[in-house]
Amino acid sequence: MALFYGICRWQPVVDIKNNLHGFLHYFQMERFYWIYPAGWYLEFAVCCSVWWGMRGKGKFFSVIFSPVFKLCVTAVMLFPTLQLIKVNSYLYMNVNQYNNGSGITGYISWESYYAEDLMQQLEDAIGKDMTTYRVAHLGICPAPALMHGFYTVDGYSNNYPLEYKHRFRKVIARELEKNEQTRLYFDEWGNRCYLFNGATGNAWMLGKNSQIVYERLEFNMEALKDLGCEYIFSCGEIKNAEELGLSLMGCYETETSYWRIWLYGLASQGAAVE
Numbered sequence: 001m002a003l004f005y006g007i008c009r010w011q012p013v014v015d016i017k018n019n020l021h022g023f024l025h026y027f028q029m030e031r032f033y034w035i036y037p038a039g040w041y042l043e044f045a046v047c048c049s050v051w052w053g054m055r056g057k058g059k060f061f062s063v064i065f066s067p068v069f070k071l072c073v074t075a076v077m078l079f080p081t082l083q084l085i086k087v088n089s090y091l092y093m094n095v096n097q098y099n100n101g102s103g104i105t106g107y108i109s110w111e112s113y114y115a116e117d118l119m120q121q122l123e124d125a126i127g128k129d130m131t132t133y134r135v136a137h138l139g140i141c142p143a144p145a146l147m148h149g150f151y152t153v154d155g156y157s158n159n160y161p162l163e164y165k166h167r168f169r170k171v172i173a174r175e176l177e178k179n180e181q182t183r184l185y186f187d188e189w190g191n192r193c194y195l196f197n198g199a200t201g202n203a204w205m206l207g208k209n210s211q212i213v214y215e216r217l218e219f220n221m222e223a224l225k226d227l228g229c230e231y232i233f234s235c236g237e238i239k240n241a242e243e244l245g246l247s248l249m250g251c252y253e254t255e256t257s258y259w260r261i262w263l264y265g266l267a268s269q270g271a272a273v274e
Helices: 002-008 011-018 029-052 059-064 067-088 090-100 110-114 116-126 143-148 162-176 180-187 221-226
Strands: 134-138 229-234 246-252 261-266
Touching: 002 011, 002 029, 029 067, 067 090, 110 116, 110 143, 116 143, 116 246, 116 261, 162 180, 162 221, 221 229, 221 261
Parallel strands: 134 229
Antiparallel strands: 229 261, 246 261
């Protein structure tokens, strides 16, 4: 399975796959590695089955192959799995979060993540038909805005035009030069077409506790306008907003929302970083 995964990720194979069409182009065959854990546990179960069926002669072997000894050994070997369930089980974490709050588990509730009340505030602040404009996100996942009904120039997709990716890259080109890891993340993959930058890299889950301030952003605002974008939802204050041709329309958050969003409007004739 590991060999199969390695072959699927081998560049010559990737190049062939990228030139295919239809199902074979989009399907990620290497995702079969998800059955790795099941494979190991099945192998463990087979070994236990063989061992439990064995019998031994003599006092020593009668103890080694006794049901009590086998049960004890199996329990000890499964103890790390029990610990894994305790730490990673969604049921355990849901109960823990319900009893102790998200500060314990780090999970974000559906209500807090999608923040419908916050999105409504932003819609009201803009005050226009959402079909007539586009928004972009800085340090924030676009999913809550999309769920609310906003149209976005950014998003997470494995199937969008390469030409659009190249157009979007013009917006963040100068910022990608500041962070090689982020540049590779966008150029070599690109499923997340976000406003990556040198300050927060490819982070997109910066909530209201992050206290982010953007000092010297160098986005190409004209390229962003060419995509139809008129507003930016930012996780933090943009200090050089005026230089970029952005106007602050307010900072919004609610008690239950995970996000604090600084709303900026793109001026019709803003400055552009070439």
